[in-house]
Amino acid sequence: MKFDKITMHPEAGNATVCRECPMCKKKSHFIVTTKEAWEIIDRTRGLNTKSVQDILPNHTPTEREILLSGFCPRCQEEVFGKDEG
Secondary structure, three states, X not given: OOOOEEEEEOOOOEEEXXXXXXXXXXXXXXXXXXXXXXXXXXXXXXXXOOOHHHHOOOOOXXXXXXXXXXXXXXXXXXXXXXXXX
């Protein structure tokens, strides 16, 4: 799991995660809570071993995959096929 940038928004209690797709170079963004942002940061630093599903249980599989592989939604469909769920 990695990210290009996390921008904290303390006044709103959330953060924006940004990741560039390794295939098409498009940037994907999504909002997480401040707690989720810190758990993502801690995991990338090796300070916790939670799975992305445990860190982001209320996010879509597409958003979680952005963190895991970096693939944007369009490239995920190209690589993994159309999500039937």
